[in-house]
Amino acid sequence: MSDLVVRLRALPTAAISDALDRAGIEGALHGVTPLSNDFRAVGPAFTVRYAAVDEAGAGTVGDFLDDVPSDAVIVIDNDGRTDVTVWGGIMTEVAAHRGIAGTVINGVCRDVSASLTQNYPLFSRGRFMRTGKDRVRLVAVDEPVTVSGIEIRPGVCADADGVVVVPAAEAERITESAERIERVESDIVAAARAGSTLRESRVHFGYHTLQTRSQT
Incomplete structure (x- = not known):
């Protein structure tokens, strides 16, 4: 773990957001909130993007979890959809076991009790039980995504107040x-x-x- 990540973990997102404002950098992800006020996640972003399934296509599940570094924060862009989920109990259990820092979703999650039991930090636009299988498909992994108008770049800081993104070049x-x-x-x-x-x-x-x- 880098010294910079350690220092960022000691800071609330409110202070980081103020620092971003002072530097003229947009970084706050509006509308993305924690499932628990106790959750906190800081680390480099590992990005994932889903898209809706068309009539001729089939849905795909997210086996990308095997490729995520243990200190990363997963950022999933499901286009802000709140009618289907892209994260559930199996993902939470495996991510927690592997020591992944947390997950931020531009969309919704389900199996919330698993996240709370495992103390695995989840940040999303809400919770909803309907599966994304055969409704969405995985289209990109570890490529730039945009959430709330913010391009996701390393690293990500999230706590009870929400989620902010800090560009690597400006992190210090x-x-x-x-x-x-x-x-x-x-x-x-x-x-x-x-x-x-x-x-x-x-x-x-x-x-x-x-x-x-x-x-x-």
């Missing part, structure tokens, strides 16, 4: 910025508890400059 800068934001917010809370007003604390620690896009 975003991590440093997010760490600074976390320190400033902790300082503001400490000052307020010590008797300072919220307004005074925010001005003193330069909070508002962290909420605007950097000009450098």
Whole structure:
């Protein structure tokens, strides 16, 4: 595990999102939420894309799991569909056994109890029991996908607040910025508890400059 992944795991997605905003980088996946507020996943993205089955075609299942590195976050693009699932109990059990970091789905999942029992982090647009077999087909693995208008690039950070994507080329800068934001917010809370007003604390620690896009 890289030092950068360790540092990102220590940060909430809120701070990472603020750091992305400050850098002028879009990275938040709107509408994708965790099945449990306790779930957290950080790691390089392993991407998967499904498409609807046409009248002449047949559906395919996702045996791609055998190829996923153990520290990766699987990102599945099912075009945001909420009427069929592309992830269920077998996938959860195998992914948890292999030590995969988690799964993010632009779509829905099922067999939710397996995810909660295994403490396997799942993030999706909802839950629905109907299978994707013969309804969707696997069309791409480990190729760029787009979710909520965001092109998925390594790495992915997800927690109770949702999912953000950090471009690999900007990961060090975003991590440093997010760490600074976390320190400033902790300082503001400490000052307020010590008797300072919220307004005074925010001005003193330069909070508002962290909420605007950097000009450098």
